[in-house]
Amino acid sequence: MRYKKFGKTGLEVSQICLGTWGIGGAGWDTHSDEERMDAIKAALDCGINFIDTAPAYNAGKAEQYIGETLHHLGARKDVVIATKCGNKYVDGKYIRCGSESLIRRQCEESLKNLQTDYIDLYLVHWPDPNVSMAETIGTVAQLKKEGKILHAGVSNFTKEQIEEASKYCEIEAYQPQYSMLDGDNEETIRWAADRGMGVMTYGTLGGGILTGDYREIRTFGETDNRNRFYPYFREPLFSKVMELLKVMDAIAAERNVPLAQIAVNWTLQQEFISSCITGAQSRRKVEENCAGLNWNLMDEEIICLNKAIKCYRQ
Numbered sequence: 001m002r003y004k005k006f007g008k009t010g011l012e013v014s015q016i017c018l019g020t021w022g023i024g025g026a027g028w029d030t031h032s033d034e035e036r037m038d039a040i041k042a043a044l045d046c047g048i049n050f051i052d053t054a055p056a057y058n059a060g061k062a063e064q065y066i067g068e069t070l071h072h073l074g075a076r077k078d079v080v081i082a083t084k085c086g087n088k089y090v091d092g093k094y095i096r097c098g099s100e101s102l103i104r105r106q107c108e109e110s111l112k113n114l115q116t117d118y119i120d121l122y123l124v125h126w127p128d129p130n131v132s133m134a135e136t137i138g139t140v141a142q143l144k145k146e147g148k149i150l151h152a153g154v155s156n157f158t159k160e161q162i163e164e165a166s167k168y169c170e171i172e173a174y175q176p177q178y179s180m181l182d183g184d185n186e187e188t189i190r191w192a193a194d195r196g197m198g199v200m201t202y203g204t205l206g207g208g209i210l211t212g213d214y215r216e217i218r219t220f221g222e223t224d225n226r227n228r229f230y231p232y233f234r235e236p237l238f239s240k241v242m243e244l245l246k247v248m249d250a251i252a253a254e255r256n257v258p259l260a261q262i263a264v265n266w267t268l269q270q271e272f273i274s275s276c277i278t279g280a281q282s283r284r285k286v287e288e289n290c291a292g293l294n295w296n297l298m299d300e301e302i303i304c305l306n307k308a309i310k311c312y313r314q
């Protein structure tokens, strides 16, 4: 594993952060409880010290798996836990909830689920258009003063929203989507990194399509996030992703590596990224992704990939 300073927080985090949306158990492929908890253990075994979660990942279930696993291993203090507020999951739907009372309630529930008395990094998951920034971020600032959270950040905010949020609390971390398939946030990410924020990006594997496991359009269950959140699994993007995979396939064959490692390596060669979040629910996948840090893409491979990415993004 490789580690990097997380902005100005003083934290040193693994360059791969374990994503736990899938581990929560709603909207992704099904795995057993044992497999999910073993994936968390595998992450620690591989040197991952950074776990991303949220109460919205199946109404606290992902947090509970993390809490139980870390408690069992006695490893709470070895891990930087990032969890979130301002977004909840009710009856298969995601609902913004940025008010003071709801954030306070979410924070207490997260502490309980995670079996801890502090949260290392607390992120506002999405801005709530019905609540003022002063109230949402002011509440996070208050939680920091109370010692319930150590660092504050935001996810899915625009640059203007981060500037506004910064009036009420120091924003120390930014979590946007960023991958070979989505470069929309690059300008804001560079700006955030320049200002000393830790940058943790999500969707590193494009929700799984960059692993090469999907070569034909598939039908997912009604509430599956691959129908809704990531647009790559349907046309018009699906065919374009398949063109990009051809370039990844050639590198994978030449280097004898899985495609997932190319996606991880491509993301981490961007110096403005502190850690890339990859979601995985099994030991095999966690280990495979982490082994991506045992080798580096060569300059000519990056040039080749960037050419294909440019084509994809046109």
Ligand SMILES: NC(=O)c1ccc[n+]([C@@H]2O[C@H](COP(=O)([O-])OP(=O)(O)OC[C@H]3O[C@@H](n4cnc5c(N)ncnc54)[C@H](OP(=O)(O)O)[C@@H]3O)[C@@H](O)[C@H]2O)c1
Residues within 6 Å of the ligand: 018, 019, 020, 021, 022, 023, 028, 029, 052, 053, 125, 155, 156, 175, 201, 202, 203, 204, 205, 206, 207, 208, 209, 211, 213, 260, 277, 278, 279, 280, 281, 282, 284, 285, 286, 288, 289
């Ligand atoms: N802040 C936000 O709004 C936000 C939004 C999205 C995601 N996130 C965070 O970022 C994390 C990562 O994003 P994501 O989980 O949406 O997408 P992702 O990491 O791009 O892809 C996850 C998918 O890839 C599969 N996978 C992982 N490693 C694999 C491998 N080596 N070979 C084959 N398949 C593999 C997973 O399968 P299995 O599930 O079957 O293991 C899952 O289907 C989330 O878990 C969450 O923590 C945050």
